[in-house]
Amino acid sequence: MRNLVVDIGNTGTKYGVFENSQLVKQGYFEAKSQLPEVVANSTFDNAIVASVAKETQNIRQELSVRGKLLELTPQAALPINILYKTPETLGVDRIAGAVGAKFLFPQRNCLVIDAGTCITYDFTDNQGQYHGGGISPGINMKFKALHTFTGRLPLVQQTSEHFPLTGQTTQESILSGVLAGTCAEVNGIIQAYEQKSEDLLVILCGGDAGFFETNLKGRIFVIPELVLLGLHRILIHNA
Template sequence: MFKRVSIDIGNSLMKVGFFKDNELEKVSVFEDSVKLIQALIDYSCEWIGLANVGHLDATLLNHLKEQFKVLEINSSTIFPFDIQYGTPNTLGVDRIAAVAAAREIFPKKTCLVIDIGTCVTYDLITKDNVYLGGGISPGIHLRLKAMNTFTANLPLIEEVDFEQDLVGNSTYSCMMSGAVNGLLAEIEGTIQQYQRKFDGIVTLFCGGMANTFESKLNSSIFADRNLVLKGIDSILRLHVQTN
């Protein structure tokens, strides 16, 4: 099958997956649009699947559409499942893409997809192929920043140490313990609630911290940092095959 590229545009970076046939060949991260376009040309890209949850420059989008075939994923795109979400136009396309990948990996299972990034998102697709929604909560850095912003004396911590003891013995270690262990407890507890509600559910992790958190949780979890890119490609293949 032709060469395809998935582009996940976040708030500051563009994460790009290069696909040939059904295999993800490599992943690159770009800040510069000129370097991105040159990489696409060098790869002889034929189709692009684009998911934008950040600030996509209009000039870049025009350049991409002028030089390549582009599927810009949004709420009106054809998806391989039914979406029962009250406000589909506000639903992040990265969340939908991750669910699309989970559905392809586990097509007959109810899946809970947890994306650990700036925010932590929980997304559920049933074994009957229905996306129901999920939840959103603050990620590690948002929790640390909130403690600094909304108090008079707590410092701003930017470097996360995941190896802090449960019992902190300084302001720094107490904040780290609260942020890290609090989020771990939230995720573990949320997984358990979903497991009680949905029999045979499969949990998948994605996002930059997926592997870090997977190793610290007791639950059996499938972790793939590139789940969103793979989901964008899954949606792109569906679109290409139906046109």
């Protein structure tokens, strides 16, 4: 069985190829015209496409699939129970991350932190009940906001693993405010969930996961392919 999962994000698209439930290939592209050969020139048994921002029709039309071609929506059948009050507004990437966490750690309370364009926090308990979480601006969004909504602050585009706590230039001060401030935010959210949830497991994914892995305190599992794994479990659940 050869399956394909496609995760269309705010800034780019990730894909994963699964053979007999094993992730054997994954990649990233920024535009439809860059659809990789391994995807465009292959036929798959089943496929799932999920998007947080863009239409999926163009990509779906270019895929060759023998069996089910599923577009993930909040109404799709899921292997977890959604308790979110407005499930129709719930991002499909958040759903997939929660499913991936429960697939890997079925008996644990899981907090998934997806650090990308936005930073999302998603809590699923040890009974497979998804409760919800939070959404805040990601690192690059904060850098851009400081530049866009002020008259003189420069655009900083450097996500450094090592940054000053006390900035001695304007650029260093922006690095400190954004990076130290975001680390404090994430640490605070983790501590709050630890206080309400015993045996909490924190899982980190997303484009800025490497930065947080270096700078966050405590034991955190970094699983970059978490959303792809979750999408594949949803595909299997619906196939």
